[in-house]
Amino acid sequence: MMGWGKRILESLIVALALAAAACNIAGQDLRRITILHTNDLHARFLPDERGRGGFAQLATAIRAEKARSDAALVLFAGDLVQGTPVSSIFQGVPCYEVANLLGFDVATLGNHEFDYGWEKIREYLRVARFPIVAANVVDEAGTLLTGDGYVIREVNGLRVAVIGVLTETLPRLTMERQRGPWRAAPVVETVRNLVPMLRPRADLIVVLGHLTGEEEEALLRQVPEVSVIVTGHPHGGQDAVKEVEDRLLVKVEAYGRELGRLDLEVDRRARRIAAYQWRRIRIRSDEYAAAPDVARLVESWEAQVRTLVDVPIGVAERDFDRREVGALIEAAMLEATGADLAYMNPGGVRDGLAKGTILVRHIWNIMPFDNVIVYGELAGAEIPVEALRGRSVDPARRYVLATNNFIAEQWGAAGARLDRQGPDVREAVIDWVKRNKVLR
Ligand SMILES: [Zn+2]
Structure with missing residues (x-):
């Protein structure tokens, strides 16, 4: 009897153990979370001429997708400012005010956040009611510009660490004083160094980055503890999730034309993604009505700008493409400085000029950047080749050369010799159009 009893007891224990194991497999502790994400909004408050984007329309989409999620985290991957008169005139601050209505949980810095000078970022941090994190934007002493490099949020019982990072190419994208x-x-090194500290405190590690394609790839391959990477900087987005083992990378098209939705099932114990689905949601004004609160705030800013920039200053008798507009800017630079030669970089000319009335707004669209004209004397032999545009100069003669301060800085020693400062490039062009009145 004892033998039987023992055997029954043993069988019972084995059965219970098996049941427990089965229970563990079945109830893996899977948690569902949704990451909604966007990047590179670039101050495009209003939908474009084709009805794409718009902050108020994006807000409606974010709210609708949030309502359709068990638990959502809304992430913004940098470059909120720069690209419209509102942004240039008010130095990006209104973008953060409006973004406060978009429901961002965490944002990171883009390179263009430096365009109005790094000091402005301090103001963005004060205005934003969501955390802005960048773990690798540091000074000599190792202090972080954003104060925090990461945040940890509890979403559906899951502790999610979000680390912000900005492209190492920042020096090529900004000026020293910015x-x-x-x-x-x-x-990679920054993120890797944070992992040991975050692992005991987080079930899922997410990187929110404003990065080049190479940097994304390196992070995805070299830091396996990071399960999800949400990025921006390239403006084209991507067609499918980039995947390495069970790690994922997503980004969407710029200017608010898309909202990304990444649905995750996370195995909390194994700290891995068990399943996912990613969708890009197109933001079109015929599909998403403007959220009234966002539309009101956008309008209050656009209205202020309208009186400043919807001012006629001349007439274009024909269409001018960007190359021709570049030539007009150079003509304005010559007149403003009395220089012998002027150079405007093609990349700094952001728009063409359409036939018809020329408004101040059009000049802002052409040049949203706040650059000034700089000029000075150089020997013909010292003039950077792109500034010559095939023109021949006497190598020994001295010439006065004008350009913008961004290019002068890129020219290094030659640029440093352009030590006289003229007016703001945009102001010089506006004055030049006013004087010429009719462009043929
Ligand atoms: Zn951008």
């Missing part, structure tokens, strides 16, 4: 004491430390 960056001030700040630099972007190596991305």
Whole structure:
């Protein structure tokens, strides 16, 4: 009897153990979370001429997708400012005010956040009612510009760490005075160094980055503890999730034309993604009505700008393409400085000029950047080749050359010799159009 009893007891224990194991497999502790994400909004408050984007329309989409989620996290991957008169005139601050209505949980910095000078970022941090994190934007002492490099949020019982990072190419994308004491430390190394500290405190590690394609790829391959990477900077987005083992990378098209939705099932114990689905939601004004609160705030800013920039200053008798507009800017630079030669970089000319009335707004669209004219004397032999545009100069003769301060900085020693400062490039062009009245 004892033998039987023992055997029954043993069988019972085995059965219970098996049941427990089965229970563990079945109830893996899977948690569902949704990551809604966007990047590179670039101050495009209003839908474009084709009805794409718009902050108020994007807000409606974010709210609708949130309502359709068990638990959502809304992430913004940098470059909120720069690209419209509202942004240039008010130096990006209204973008953060309006973004407060979009429901961002976490944002990171893009390179264009430095365009109005790094000091402005301090103001963005004050205005934003959501955390802005960048773990690798540091000064000499290792202090972070954003204060925090990451945040941890509890979403559906899951502790999610979100680390912000900015491209190491920042020095090529900004001027020294815009960056001030700040630099972007190596991305992979920064994230890797945070992992040991975050692992015990987070079930899922997410990187929110404003990165080049190479940097995304390196992060995805080299830091396996990071399960999800949400990025921006390239403006084209992507067609499918980039995947390495069970790690994922997503980004969407710029200017609010898309909202990304990444649905995750996370195995909390194994700290891995068990399943996912990703969708890009097109933001079109015929599909998403403007959220009234966002539309009101957008309108209050656009109305202020309208009186400043919807001012006629001349007439274009024909269409001018961007190359021709570049030539007009150079003509304005010559008149403003009395220089012998002027150079405007093609990349700095952001729009053409359409036939008809020329408004101040059009000049802002052409040049949203706040650059000034700089000029000075150089020997013909010292003039950078792109500034010559095939023109021949006497190598020994001295010429006065004018360009914008961004290009002068890129020219290094030759640029440093352009030590006289003229007016703001945009102001010089506006004055030039006013004087010429009719462009043929
Ligand atoms: Zn951008």
